[in-house]
Amino acid sequence: MESQTAANENLQAPEQIRVRQEKRQRLLDAGREPYPVELPITSTIKQVRQQYEYLQIDEKGPEAVGLVGRVMFIRGSGKLVFTVIQDGEGNRLQVMLSAKDIGADSLKDFKADVDLGDHLFVRGYPMRSKRGELSIFATAGETTPAWQLAGKALRPLPKTFTTETGEEMTLSEESRIRRRHLDMIMRPAARDMVRLRAKVVRSLREYFDDAGFIEIETPMLQNIHGGAAARPFQTHMNAYDTELYLRIAPELFLKRAVVGGIEKVFEINRNFRNEGADSSHSPEFTMLEAYEAYGTYDSMAQRTREFIQKAARDALGTEVVTLADGSSYDLSGEWTSISLYEAVSQAVGEDVDPSTSRERLLQLAAKHDIEVPDHALDGKIVELIFEELVGDHLWEPTFVRDFPVDTSPLVRAHRTLPGRVEKWDLYVRGFELATAYSELVDPVIQRERFQSQALAAAKGDPEAMVLDEDFLEAMEQGMPPTGGMGMGLDRLLMALTGQGIRETITFPLVKRLG
Secondary structure, X not given: OHHHHHHHHOOOOHHHHHHHHHHHHHHHHOOOOOOOOOOOOOOOHHHHHHHOOOOOEOOEOOOOEEEEXXXXXXXXXXXXXXXXXXXXXXXXXXXXXXXXXXXXXXXXXXXXXXXXXXXXXXXXXXXXXXXXXXXXXXXXXXXXXXXXXXXXXXXXXXXXEEOOOOOEEOOOHHHHHHOHHHHHHHOHHHHHHHHHHHHHHHHHHHHHHHOOOEEOOOOOEEOOOOOOOOOOEEEEEOXXXXXXXXXXXXXXXXXXXXXXXXXXXXEEEEEEOOOOOEOOEOOEEEEEEEEEEOOOHHHHHHHHHHHHHHHHHHHHOOOEEEOOOOOEEEOOOOOEEEEHHHXXXXXXXXXXXXXXXXXXXXXXXXHOOOOOOOOXXXXXXXXHHHHHHOHHHOOOOEEEEEEEHHHOOOEOEOOOOOOEEEEEEEEXXXXXXXXXXXXXXXXXXXXXXXXXXXXXXXXXXXXXXXOXXXXXXXXXXXXXXXXXXXXXXXXXXXXXXXXXXXXXXXXXXXXXOO
């Protein structure tokens, strides 16, 4: 099916490319620039549509306009040609070129030189056609041509094809990801996602700025990977002749900032984790992390709900969003909270708590066909059971609270519940969206936790954290009680739209072909 799709997409069309290359050279030989530096643009397609919507059939606007767009449609022969141009926002406008208005030679050149996909400059008068279509009637000015190539496309646009199920498509899912530029040209939803993402990021920054947070940037290249349980990417720095890691989280540096007196701090930036890729995981992704001195995981839950609801309002105009499949999803109001251990106990039909033996946990996992790695800590077994039996089925926004100590080395012990820490994970539509802690700020306990992680690494856990002396030294300088949270921005877009993660990332990483 993919080979058939690729053929239909016409992405490898040597003959058409050769013809277009010859047109380019012919234009250059004739002294006509197919890629001009500047054009006499006076308006955008959107502006023309708004300004001249009042025109009646056969009524002409008072002034000529100059505008540009990509050619998406060409029809006509003889002395009249219709074309449709599209701007970057997807706005379209019909252009009419007649031999009477622009001259027979100019129209002949247009037919010979212009192809679908080209960028085109047009000068003319807005007018409502006899069929009621707002159009530009191309007309040359004293010093301005009626039309001019603004950028010659050497490759044709992909063609629409019909799938085995009868659905009309222009690009396969794989091609949309690999050739996002084509996806954005051909599919309004792809352009909308880029703009939606920008609105969401702007909304998040506004929220934290209004709340008095300072945005900083922390290192992407790190001597020690830390701040999360994940496999890092490794690289070599020639200047220092040393091995470095692409960061898996900014956490430990943001906490250093809190120690240094930046008591409300956040960052929106890239993380890299050398792990699997699927509909909800990408090895390169954008992360929001925020830390607030004298906050707790309770206060961070309130903030998280507030900024997600604000992002929905700012980007989509509502807290009840419409997903890709047409269904609605309600992000409004207060959100449910449940206990991790209580949820697991209900799912397996017996009490499970931090004192439950490893042997019994393994039995419960096996009973439900849950695979457990040999190196998994007891708390990790509990989390695996939760994910399989509960987490994947949590539809409404739900804070899952109070996790095992042994899987949460950077989190403060729970104030009243032994064996648990003050951590929550936020689940939305069956996937984890965000997490938050009452941060561990005691450097002595933190060192003990790191040492326990080192033992886990020795037993084969590839995601165990390493002991970071520089971070411990910073903590020993005195860190105030702190609440911290982290959220994948790409996953927030998933929550708001119902799309997979590769659709929410503008240019996701994909494996090279061949």
